[in-house]
Amino acid sequence: MNNRNEEIDVLIIGAGPSGTVAAGVLNKNGVSTKIIEKQSFPRFVIGESLLPRCMDNLEKAGLLEVVKHQNFQEKFGAKFIDKSKNCDFDFSEQFSEGWGWTWQVKRAQFDQVLAQEIEKRGVPIAYNTEVTDVHFDQNGTSTTTINREDGSSDTITAKHIIDASGYGRVLPRLLQLDVPSNFPVRTSLFCHIKDLNRPTGADGNRITIVVYKQDVWIWIIPFSDNITSVGVVGSPEDINRFKGGATDQFKSWISEVPELADRFNKMDYIFEPKQITGYSSAVSKLYGDGYTLTGNSTEFLDPVFSSGVTFATESGALAAELITRTLKGENVDWETEYSEYIKRGVDVFRSFIMGWYDGTLQKIFFTKKENELMKKQICSVLAGYVWDLENPFVKQHARALKALADVL
Numbered sequence: 416m417n418n419r420n421e422e423i424d425v426l427i428i429g430a431g432p433s434g435t436v437a438a439g440v441l442n443k444n445g446v447s448t449k450i451i452e453k454q455s456f457p458r459f460v461i462g463e464s465l466l467p468r469c470m471d472n473l474e475k476a477g478l479l480e481v482v483k484h485q486n487f488q489e490k491f492g493a494k495f496i497d498k499s500k501n502c503d504f505d506f507s508e509q510f511s512e513g514w515g516w517t518w519q520v521k522r523a524q525f526d527q528v529l530a531q532e533i534e535k536r537g538v539p540i541a542y543n544t545e546v547t548d549v550h551f552d553q554n555g556t557s558t559t560t561i562n563r564e565d566g567s568s569d570t571i572t573a574k575h576i577i578d579a580s581g582y583g584r585v586l587p588r589l590l591q592l593d594v595p596s597n598f599p600v601r602t603s604l605f606c607h608i609k610d611l612n613r614p615t616g617a618d619g620n621r622i623t624i625v626v627y628k629q630d631v632w633i634w635i636i637p638f639s640d641n642i643t644s645v646g647v648v649g650s651p652e653d654i655n656r657f658k659g660g661a662t663d664q665f666k667s668w669i670s671e672v673p674e675l676a677d678r679f680n681k682m683d684y685i686f687e688p689k690q691i692t693g694y695s696s697a698v699s700k701l702y703g704d705g706y707t708l709t710g711n712s713t714e715f716l717d718p719v720f721s722s723g724v725t726f727a728t729e730s731g732a733l734a735a736e737l738i739t740r741t742l743k744g745e746n747v748d749w750e751t752e753y754s755e756y757i758k759r760g761v762d763v764f765r766s767f768i769m770g771w772y773d774g775t776l777q778k779i780f781f782t783k784k785e786n787e788l789m790k791k792q793i794c795s796v797l798a799g800y801v802w803d804l805e806n807p808f809v810k811q812h813a814r815a816l817k818a819l820a821d822v823l
């Protein structure tokens with residue numbers, strides 16, 4: 416049943432971090448905004464390790480203070496392990512100016528905290544409501560069809576739409592903007608586990624990335640409540656090589672990897688292990704008349720350097736600022752100010768991720784010949800400061816990595 420049409424300045428699809436950060440900025444700027452969210456919160460989503468750059472975006476949206484009160488596990492850096500070799504990055508020892516720490520978060524709680532704060536500020540969120548169709552007229556004004564759980568349906572007219580629908584990829588699907596990612600299909604098998612044998616001291620709470628072999632790695636992300644997220648990433652053939660369903664396969668991985676076995680072998684799983692395959696995605700464009708894509712509905716590369724939520728919040732905050740200016744009648748150059756900016760940052764991570772899987776970065780991380788300045792420059796990239804052109808690993812990312820590996 417189609418009931419009524421509502422009018423709004425900006426309609427946001429999805430209440431993940433990209434949508435709520437965008438809503439926070441728009442609300443601060445006095446723009447009328449509404450979020451449509453398919454699920455009810457709290458809901459599970461993967462992506463639990465943040466980068467320091469995220470703090471800047473939460474701050475812009477006025478959401479940092481509320482997160483500070485949640486007792487999330489603080490994250491001061493990242494540790495990489497390859498058998499007996501270690502590489503430690505400390506975010507307080509960085510080349511670029513910026514935050515020296517951030518958090519490891521269960522996303523169900525983190526996303527809900529952001530969403531509740533946005534609602535408190537007066538931005539309505541319609542939960543259990545799905546965007547099923549969007550039409551644009553010649554001026555870019557959109558008419559969006561929403562369907563509720565009870566079967567009722569309405570339309571919303573908006574001057575601008577932010578598609579922050581993450582893995583839902585609403586506008587890329589409806590407008591045929593999806594293009595193949597230049598990364599191969601990889602898969603991840605993961606779970607939350609009771610972590611009662613956590614090492615004492617800083618090591619126990621630190622995110623650790625374990626190299627199993629060059630293109631298979633494991634994340635260990637401890638939370639503040641003695642539960643830890645563990646995930647294995649690699650090609651579907653490598654990850655699914657053990658017998659049985661998801662739980663049996665996951666148990667086999669825990670026994671297989673020495674860094675996991677002692678700590679997690681006898682521990683309870685909080686839920687049945689989950690598997691996600693083929694998550695890398697890309698789009699032909701990031702904006703158009705009356706819409707902007709943000710977060711995971713743009714391009715998602717790979718989880719190895721935890722860049723997803725940082726890009727989700729960076730693009731959400733930037734889109735919101737540019738939309739505010741557009742609605743005020745200012746001339747915005749969307750190509751340079753939005754698309755090129757976001758793509759520049761994504762490309763830095765692309766070089767690092769490719770360098771990780773082809774072995775270049777592992778060579779650099781685990782060398783005995785560490786160079787202090789270069790380590791700080793690489794650390795800034797890993798902290799998400801990928802727009803600082805003073806940093807050679809940002810400005811000439813691909814070349815700088817290759818040159819350093821060649822020297823080593």
Ligand SMILES: Cc1cc2nc3c(=O)[nH]c(=O)nc-3n(C[C@H](O)[C@H](O)[C@H](O)COP(=O)(O)OP(=O)(O)OC[C@H]3O[C@@H](n4cnc5c(N)ncnc54)[C@H](O)[C@@H]3O)c2cc1C
Pocket residue numbers: 428429430431432433434451452453454460461462463464465466544545546547579580581582583584585603646691694709710711712715717718721722723724725727
């Ligand atoms: C294996 C793996 C590990 C990862 N690890 C990390 C990590 O450690 N750190 C990190 O930063 N990132 C990580 N990521 C990436 C991270 O998951 C995403 O980048 C991040 O969640 C994107 O946020 P978002 O706000 O764009 O989308 P989401 O958080 O996915 O939110 C989108 C919201 O839109 C809603 N939605 C979808 N379709 C519709 C619709 N039709 N109508 C209404 N609402 C809709 C969804 O219900 C959802 O709530 C990982 C990804 C993978 C695959």
